[in-house]
Amino acid sequence: MSANADTKKKFRSKSRKERTTRILIYIFLTLLCLIWLIPFFYLVFQAFRGESRSMVTYVFPKEWSLENFRILFKETNFLNWYFNTLIVALFNAVLQTVIVLSVAYALSRMRFKGRKLLMNLMLILGMFPGFLSMIATYFILKLIGLTSENAIPGLILVYAASSGMGYYIAKGFFDTIPKSLDEAARIDGATRSRVFFRIIMPMSKPIIIYTIMMAFIAPWGDFMYASLITFGHEEAYNVAVGLYKWLDKEHINSYFTVFCAGGLFVSVPVTALFMALQRYYVEGVTGGAVKG
Amino acid sequence: MKQMAELDYLGLPPFKRRLHDIGRFFVSLPGRLLDLLKKIPLGLKKVLFGIGGFFANIGRIFKEGDLKTRVSFVIMGFGQFFRRQIGRGIIFLLMEAVFIYYMAGFGLHYLADMTTLGTEAVTKTVNKYGLEVVAYKDNSLKILLYGVLTIFIIVGFIWTWVINIKQNALAQKLIAEGIKPKSFKHDIKSLGDEQYYKTLLSVPLLGIVIFTVIPIFFMILIAFTNYDYSHLPPEKLFGWVEFENFRTMLATDISGSSKFAFTFREILIWTMIWALVATFSNYFLGMFIAICINKKGIKFKKVFRTVLVMTIAVPQFVSLLLVSKMFADEGIVNSLLQKLSVITEKIGFLSTPELAKIMVLVINLWVGIPYLMLITTGVLMNIPADLYESAKIDGASGIKQFTKITLPYMLFVTGPYLLTSFTANINNFNVIYLLTGGAPKTMAYEGGAGQTDLLITWLYTLTMQNNDYKMAAVIGILVFLVVAVISLIVYNLSPSMKNEEDFQ
Numbered sequence: 001m002s003a004n005a006d007t008k009k010k011f012r013s014k015s016r017k018e019r020t021t022r023i024l025i026y027i028f029l030t031l032l033c034l035i036w037l038i039p040f041f042y043l044v045f046q047a048f049r050g051e052s053r054s055m056v057t058y059v060f061p062k063e064w065s066l067e068n069f070r071i072l073f074k075e076t077n078f079l080n081w082y083f084n085t086l087i088v089a090l091f092n093a094v095l096q097t098v099i100v101l102s103v104a105y106a107l108s109r110m111r112f113k114g115r116k117l118l119m120n121l122m123l124i125l126g127m128f129p130g131f132l133s134m135i136a137t138y139f140i141l142k143l144i145g146l147t148s149e150n151a152i153p154g155l156i157l158v159y160a161a162s163s164g165m166g167y168y169i170a171k172g173f174f175d176t177i178p179k180s181l182d183e184a185a186r187i188d189g190a191t192r193s194r195v196f197f198r199i200i201m202p203m204s205k206p207i208i209i210y211t212i213m214m215a216f217i218a219p220w221g222d223f224m225y226a227s228l229i230t231f232g233h234e235e236a237y238n239v240a241v242g243l244y245k246w247l248d249k250e251h252i253n254s255y256f257t258v259f260c261a262g263g264l265f266v267s268v269p270v271t272a273l274f275m276a277l278q279r280y281y282v283e284g285v286t287g288g289a290v291k292g
Numbered sequence: 293m294k295q296m297a298e299l300d301y302l303g304l305p306p307f308k309r310r311l312h313d314i315g316r317f318f319v320s321l322p323g324r325l326l327d328l329l330k331k332i333p334l335g336l337k338k339v340l341f342g343i344g345g346f347f348a349n350i351g352r353i354f355k356e357g358d359l360k361t362r363v364s365f366v367i368m369g370f371g372q373f374f375r376r377q378i379g380r381g382i383i384f385l386l387m388e389a390v391f392i393y394y395m396a397g398f399g400l401h402y403l404a405d406m407t408t409l410g411t412e413a414v415t416k417t418v419n420k421y422g423l424e425v426v427a428y429k430d431n432s433l434k435i436l437l438y439g440v441l442t443i444f445i446i447v448g449f450i451w452t453w454v455i456n457i458k459q460n461a462l463a464q465k466l467i468a469e470g471i472k473p474k475s476f477k478h479d480i481k482s483l484g485d486e487q488y489y490k491t492l493l494s495v496p497l498l499g500i501v502i503f504t505v506i507p508i509f510f511m512i513l514i515a516f517t518n519y520d521y522s523h524l525p526p527e528k529l530f531g532w533v534e535f536e537n538f539r540t541m542l543a544t545d546i547s548g549s550s551k552f553a554f555t556f557r558e559i560l561i562w563t564m565i566w567a568l569v570a571t572f573s574n575y576f577l578g579m580f581i582a583i584c585i586n587k588k589g590i591k592f593k594k595v596f597r598t599v600l601v602m603t604i605a606v607p608q609f610v611s612l613l614l615v616s617k618m619f620a621d622e623g624i625v626n627s628l629l630q631k632l633s634v635i636t637e638k639i640g641f642l643s644t645p646e647l648a649k650i651m652v653l654v655i656n657l658w659v660g661i662p663y664l665m666l667i668t669t670g671v672l673m674n675i676p677a678d679l680y681e682s683a684k685i686d687g688a689s690g691i692k693q694f695t696k697i698t699l700p701y702m703l704f705v706t707g708p709y710l711l712t713s714f715t716a717n718i719n720n721f722n723v724i725y726l727l728t729g730g731a732p733k734t735m736a737y738e739g740g741a742g743q744t745d746l747l748i749t750w751l752y753t754l755t756m757q758n759n760d761y762k763m764a765a766v767i768g769i770l771v772f773l774v775v776a777v778i779s780l781i782v783y784n785l786s787p788s789m790k791n792e793e794d795f796q
Contacts, residue, residue: 018589025584032581033599036658039615040602042624055617057627099499102492110489118493125500127775128508129719129748132768135755136507136514139437161503164496192488221607224721224752231756240609244726247613256617263610274605275598285663286670 043267046260054253068261078262080235081242085266088155088238089219095160096215097208104170105196109182122165131224134158138228148233155229155238159219169284173207174200210284213277220270239266311679311697314704328784350454353461361460368453371460375467379476384456391449399442405430406439409517413529428526432519440510444501515765521758537766552763555737555750560774562649563746566724567717570656571710577657578664579702583694585665586672597669600662608659612726615655616642643732645743652744656723671705672698711782715775719748739763747771 042059049056050065072078107119137158141147146154177200185195201208219226223240230236237245243262246255274281304312354362360371369384410430419425463473483491515537523530536546544550585596603611618624619641626638642648675698683693703710724730730742730749737743739760740753747767754764 022587022589025587025590029581029584029590029596033596036599036603036662039611039618040606042618043610043614055620055622055624057624057631059624059628099496103496106489106492112489118497122500123779124776125504125508127715127779128772129751129768131721131748131751131755132511132765132771133504133507135761135764136437136510137503139433139510140503140507143434143437158503161499164500165504191485193484193491196488217607221609221722223609223726228756240607244609244613247617252617260614263614267606267610270607271602271605275601278598278601281604282666282670286667 043260043264046257047264048261049257053255053257055256068257069265071258072261072265076258077234077237077242078239078265081237081239082266084152084236085220085238085240087152088159089216091156092159092219093212093216095156096163097211099160099163100167100170100211100215101204101208103164104167104174105200107167108171108174109179109195109200110192122167126165130162131228133162134225134228141229147229148231149236151226151230151233151236155219155226158225158229159222163215169287170207170211172287173204177203206280206283209277209280213273213280214284217270217274220266311700314700317704318700324784325781328781331784350457353457357461358464361457361464364456364460368456371463372456375463375473377459377463377473377476379479380459384452387449387452391445394445395442398438399445402435402438403442405435409435409531410529413525413527430529431525432517432523432530433525436513436517437510440506440513444506444509511765511768514761515769517762519761520763521760524759533762537762541763541766541770551736551738555739555741556767556770558737559741559745559747559750560770562744563718566649566653566720566746567714569653570660570717570720571714573653573657574660574664574713575706575710578661579668581661582665582668582672583698586669597665600665603659603662608722609726612655612659612723615658616727619651619655640732642728645732645734648728648732648744652724652727655727656720659723667706667709668702671702674705675701707782711779715779718746718771718775720746721748721752724749725752 045059045061047068048064048066049061050063050067051061053068107115138147141154141158146157181199182195185199186192190198219238221240222238223244226238227241227244230238230241234242239262243259243266245251246259246262301312354365360374364371367385368388369381372378372381372384409432412429413431415427415429417425417427466473516532516534517530518533518536519530522528539545540552541556543553545552581600584590585593620626621638621640621643623641625641626635629635630638640647641651679697680693683697688696724744724746728742728744730740730745730753732744733740733742737745739750740758741750745753748771751764751767751771754760754767
């Protein structure tokens, strides 16, 4: 009897201990979520603030208004930048997906002379900082007249041209599809291209969606390349380069809240798209991380 | 952990086998490092023999070739014409014609100029009205660019030439054996079948050559010139200076000042510290948070996860620029702290050197933890549950379970990811540039560098603000060397890179 009570007591103390850890974890995670959300709330409050367009010493706006958005659309080049980025993103989503899937399929399913060498070369090329080759690419684009006012086709070309080196995640996905499927179809007389379109593609929906999504979202966040290629021509800026300028010393006092409004206007659709397709993103990054 | 006999090993239950593998991996690390060092001379030998074999092969083809094959050494496609491969013949002949036309009209001229990069930038002449006319003549930039392009075209041509010769040899052999060489129609068809990889890879590879390989080659050459703000074409010329820029970057410049070398050393050290701390702090804290969220009995898993994932979704230039303004001297954090009388003087979160370095690392946690949370969640779910069950029965505590099961498993599986994220952090432009822009600046540094600058952001500043292309190119090459050496070591040590076909 006493032994029984003892185990009961032990059990109870254990469950109490577990409950305290659970509560601690809840507190920790809630705090964490707060920290993670603060900047976004701050962004919303600033975007809708009616008074003073500079940085102020309080968080909550005294007067809520849509004035910042009116300025954004009517008095600045923002819509220009927005459509530039949208066009680049749309083209990039198509071109980059075609290129990445082609390269990944060829390297994953086919065996040919020089395949290993090719993969090693691409690996080595990837070790050079991207901006280094961008400097020379800028000169090349300038020679064929695709910088400054013609920066949009230039940017599309640059993003798409180098995207072949980012085949790793898609290849990792193709690697997991059993080869016996290809072989069975080949015995039945299907050509390689038929296997690609009729068998592998229909099975690869997650990776196709992942690739399209990443290719569409990337141009919205690119500052480094866009700032170089659009250098000195405001109409051709993308949103990142355009909004960045509003936070320098000359502009911040009259543009801070407008920047927040612009940031919000860019973030909402991109974030919504991302959240809607979250599942594919998670599959992509976890698969990619595990298989290298 | 000792190596087991094969039979004992196979007799183990699968999860113990896995643990044994992981243990062996860590034990064998030093040995692998030695093997790697031994491999380098062997690799070199292989390359040299490969080149020797290649020339011997070409020589043999010429010796054993019939007239058609031998003429094809000079007139490409000749053999193909007379072996009823008209389509191939036309393509080869056309390529040769275009190549000769390009070289004669354009290429040779630029190739010759490559040696000096131009001798006269502008010419001044007096026209018939007695006015001085200034015209641009040699443009070093264009000469170098077209020169590099010509070199690549020559390499490409030699490659087609070799293919042409090999095709001839093959066709000759086939005919001698009484087999008909394949028709052009068959060639086209096979591009959708056995040779489908050529169709798939041609456009992407062309893009990579033009927009990555040629630019990198070009920039490597720029590192050996004096191309900077005082040598900007078309008004001025620039020329070759051999290793002078590397000397400036690593030791002293012409005037004997070692300020550039000092700046480089300091920034390199900070870049390494940054990459190391950023990678591992994100890794362990991300893993910790993933474990918290995935713990049995915790509810709202999806809510917690979604909130964290939002930082990935919002474009970094919005979130990071905003955070940088929140922590600015006049920013909201300082204002609120003053209002709450926590502080009297403003804190220079991003404007005092030491604090700024800590702050970028902390804010980087905010950016990076969500990724790690996602990745580790995926891996954690794959750890066989029976491992924990048996550990519990054996009386292992929570911490012991973590250090003996979770951590080794995680490190083993995510090893390659750790490497990629380490190298990605070396080149992490966004976080640093959008948060501080490299500031606080200091007079002790050369080339507009600041205390939180990484090599990549310094490279950016040197290009965009200082037009100091030569030093930017040198930094780019040095970054490559650092990344390449680290990757080479880790790739050769990591086991998970080698089993590419495991899944198929």
